[in-house]
Each structure stands twice: as structure tokens, then as C-alpha cells.
Amino acid sequence: MISSTKTDSPRSRSNWLRVLSRFVLCSTLILALSVALKTRSRLSLLLPSFSHHPAVMSYQQERYIAELAVQRACLLTQKVFFEKAKGTVSKDDKSPVTIGDFGAQALIIQAIRKNFPNDEIVGEEEASSLRQDKDLSAEIWRIAKDIKLDDAESDKVLGGPLPSEESMLDIIDQGNSAGGPKGRIWALDPIDGTKGFLRGGQYAVCLGLIVDGDVKVGAIGTPNLPVDDNATIDASTGTQQEGSSTNGILFSAVLGEGATSRPLSTGTLAQSKPISMRPVANIADAVFCEGVEAAHSAQGDNAAVASLLGITAPSVRLDSQAKYCSIARGAGDIYLRLPVKKDYQEKIWDHAAGDILVREAGGQVTDIYGNRLDFSKGRTLAVNKGVVASPKALQDQVIGAVKTVLKL
Ligand SMILES: Nc1ncnc2c1ncn2[C@@H]1O[C@H](COP(=O)(O)O)[C@@H](OP(=O)(O)O)[C@H]1O
Numbered sequence: 465m466i467s468s469t470k471t472d473s474p475r476s477r478s479n480w481l482r483v484l485s486r487f488v489l490c491s492t493l494i495l496a497l498s499v500a501l502k503t504r505s506r507l508s509l510l511l512p513s514f515s516h517h518p519a520v521m522s523y524q525q526e527r528y529i530a531e532l533a534v535q536r537a538c539l540l541t542q543k544v545f546f547e548k549a550k551g552t553v554s555k556d557d558k559s560p561v562t563i564g565d566f567g568a569q570a571l572i573i574q575a576i577r578k579n580f581p582n583d584e585i586v587g588e589e590e591a592s593s594l595r596q597d598k599d600l601s602a603e604i605w606r607i608a609k610d611i612k613l614d615d616a617e618s619d620k621v622l623g624g625p626l627p628s629e630e631s632m633l634d635i636i637d638q639g640n641s642a643g644g645p646k647g648r649i650w651a652l653d654p655i656d657g658t659k660g661f662l663r664g665g666q667y668a669v670c671l672g673l674i675v676d677g678d679v680k681v682g683a684i685g686t687p688n689l690p691v692d693d694n695a696t697i698d699a700s701t702g703t704q705q706e707g708s709s710t711n712g713i714l715f716s717a718v719l720g721e722g723a724t725s726r727p728l729s730t731g732t733l734a735q736s737k738p739i740s741m742r743p744v745a746n747i748a749d750a751v752f753c754e755g756v757e758a759a760h761s762a763q764g765d766n767a768a769v770a771s772l773l774g775i776t777a778p779s780v781r782l783d784s785q786a787k788y789c790s791i792a793r794g795a796g797d798i799y800l801r802l803p804v805k806k807d808y809q810e811k812i813w814d815h816a817a818g819d820i821l822v823r824e825a826g827g828q829v830t831d832i833y834g835n836r837l838d839f840s841k842g843r844t845l846a847v848n849k850g851v852v853a854s855p856k857a858l859q860d861q862v863i864g865a866v867k868t869v870l871k872l
Pocket residue numbers: 559588653655656657658659660755756757759760761782783784785804805808811814
């Protein structure tokens with residue numbers, strides 16, 4: 465007897481085959497989608513609009529461009545240093561600004577403009593003094609016009625060479641955003657630690673992306689930090705050597721995706737490794753990182769906090785956001801920047817990239833009261849005072865000691 469429900473009839477066989485082929489098709493689609501999501505960073509480079517889709521927005525393209533732009537700017541700062549191109553001007557606040565600061569700002573803004581034309585930029589420098597000083601402008605142009613990454617394709621991604629001396633000045637001035645709580649704003653410090661740079665000590669090229677007041681991406685190039693995470697650093701003598709492959713690190717972080725580092729000179733994305741802060745079981749064993757310039761942070765107060773916490777190891781003293789970088793990779797544990805002048809407002813470009821790097825490496829970054837740094841208030845951290853950064857587990861203890869010493 466032939467039943468209408470018999471499963472091996474030609475009709476039911478073709479139904480079964482149709483179900484099977486749909487199943488195979490769906491599985492293939494799901495597999496392809498998951499592969500695409502996993503490799504979205506690479507896809508986003510091929511299809512820039514892909515990374516802007518809210519469902520896969522993870523700032524991989526921003527991180528990629530920030531790393532390349534910082535890497536290229538470091539080539540310029542190193543060239544300035546080794547050519548002893550010492551043109552320097554004094555800003556209104558008497559702080560120095562060099563050919564390296566101006567040139568690095570021009571190259572990084574060009575890269576941001578090329579890739580994210582609608583974003584705003586808060587850059588430390590502006591070109592008005594260069595428009596008056598034609599010799600200095602010509603010297604910056606002489607050096608900046610030839611700077612390029614070894615990899616021609618990557619260099620093209622950043623926009624290739626700067627177009628002309630005059631447009632270089634205009635580009636420098638595009639870092640004039642007022643900042644604020646809304647939109648995409650890049651905070652750029654073309655050379656942080658200019659005094660360290662001039663001394664041949666530590667300095668950092670720093671770039672952070674702030675979106676609606678919150679730091680999402682950071683990249684920091686430190687040409688004079690040792691590649692070896694455990695090497696000791698002598699800040700007073702400096703470590704710069706021409707063509708050295710033992711110095712030079714590129715750090716980066718994306719919110720929620722961790723912090724990484726790779727060698728600055730030879731590094732490719734593939735050589736990035738995750739970094740994290742050192743676990744400290746007993747706070748008395750912690751090592752402080754602090755600045756070199758006594759005018760920027762109160763060293764007596766820093767020492768009093770260390771002693772209250774029972775810390776006896778000497779501080780590692782470094783200019784620039786190399787301090788954030790050092791604690792993020794476990795070469796030191798606590799960064800203190802206790803205020804010297806009551807009315808000084810920290811600048812967002814001095815902290816944006818370092819803040820996210822340390823937080824993504826397992827640390828906490830606050831002001832002296834224990835409040836998170838607030839990047840939504842314009843060009844300065846107007847509602848914060850000083851900076852305290854340490855592994856999450858230690859932060860309450862450190863803030864407690866800071867409050868005692870500063871009588872807060
Ligand atoms: N009175 C002050 N207090 C705190 N920071 C100050 C300061 N005067 C200048 N700075 C900032 O300190 C930065 C250097 O920090 P550090 O001392 O940690 O190396 C400088 O960055 P630039 O070198 O980019 O100008 C500058 O913005």
C-alpha cells in the first residue's frame with residue numbers, strides 16, 4: 465500500500481531537499497556574518513562606511529588612523545631632534561614650542577581631516593607666531609614636507625605629503641575647536657613634554673578621540689621609552705639614540721577593547737600585544753611615576769603621599785604622558801600629579817589618550833578628589849584638579865592619602 469505520508473516519495477524527497485538547502489544557505493550566511501564581524505577592523509579599512517554602522521561601531525578605523533598618524537609624526541619629531549633643528553619660540557605662558565610641535569601637529573591634523581573630515585580637533589598649538597616668523601615657518605616646512613611612512617600605501621591613507629607651506633599653517637590652525645560635551649572631538653598634543661624633548665629625555669606624541677564628552681580611543685608614541693617593558697629608565701640623562709631599535713613604543717587603546725603596545729620603528733598592527741598594569745598585593749611595594757618639572761606637579765606633596773602609604777622605592781621621573789604609558793605596562797604603578805598652582809586648569813590634550821590607556825590596562829584615573837576626569841568642559845579639565853592614576857584596587861587608598869596630605 466502506498467501511503468500519502470510516505471517519506472521517500474519523490475515529492476517529499478524534494479521538499480526535504482529544499483529544507484536542507486535552506487538550512488545550508490542560512491548556516492553559510494550566519495557563518496559569513498560572524499567572520500565579517502570578527503574581522504571588522506580589516507573590513508572597515510576596505511569599506512570605511514562599514515565601521516560607522518552603529519551595530520559594529522568599535523572605533524577600529526579610528527584606532528588604525530590614530531596609530532599611523534602618531535607613528536608618522538614621531539618620524540618628524542625624531543628628525544627634528546637629530547638634525548638639531550632647534551628653532552623654538554616662547555608662548556604667552558612662557559612655555560616652549562619647537563619646530564617638532566608645529567610639524568607634528570600639521571601632519572596629524574592632515575591625517576584626521578583626510579579620514580574624518582567632519583570631526584573637530586582640539587590641538588595645543590596655533591600658527592599665528594609662524595605667520596610672523598617666516599624663517600621658522602620655512603624651517604618647519606623644510607622638515608615636514610619630506611616626512612613619510614616607509615609603507616607607501618599607509619602614507620597614502622594619511623593623505624601623503626603636506627601640500628604647501630601656506631596650507632601647512634592653515635592645517636595647524638584647524639586644531640582650534642573649543643571642545644565641549646557633544647560630537648566627535650580629537651584632542652591632540654603634538655609633543656607632550658616639550659621640555660623633555662629639548663633635554664633629550666622623555667616626550668610623547670598624543671592623540672585621543674572624545675565622543676560626546678567620553679574618551680573612546682587613544683594613541684601615544686613615545687620615541688624614547690625602551691621597547692623592553694622591564695628596562696629601567698633614567699629620565700635625567702635621557703635615552704635617545706639615532707636609529708635605535710631598542711627605544712620607541714606606540715601605545716593605543718579603545719574603550720572596552722583593552723590597551724596594546726608595539727615597537728614604534730618596525731611595528732605593524734600584527735605586532736601589537738596587550739598590556740596591563742602590574743598587580744600590587746601590598747601598596748608599600750608600589751612604585752610612583754611623577755614628572756620632572758617641579759612647576760607642573762608638587763613633588764613635596766607627592767613624597768608625603770608616598771611616605772604615608774609606606775612606599776620607599778624612589779619614584780620613576782618622566783616628562784609627558786610617558787607616565788601614563790609606563791604604569792599601563794607595569795613599569796611603575798601610581799601616577800601622581802598634585803597641583804602646584806591653585807588656579808591651573810589641566811589641558812584635555814595632556815590627559816585624554818593617557819586616561820583611556822590606563823583605564824583599559826586595568827587602572828583608574830581621577831582627580832585629587834577621586835572624581836573621573838571630565839573631558840566635556842571645553843579645552844581644559846575645568847572641573848578637575850590634579851591627577852591620580854593607579855591600579856583599580858589601590859585607588860581608594862591612594863586618594864585617601866592624597867586627601868590627608870592636601871587636607872581636603
Ligand atoms: N603649572 C602647570 N601645572 C600642570 N601642568 C602644566 C603646568 N604648566 C604647564 N603644564 C603642562 O605640563 C605638560 C607637561 O607635563 P609633564 O610635566 O608631566 O611632562 C605641558 O605639556 P607640553 O609639554 O605639551 O606643553 C603643559 O601643558
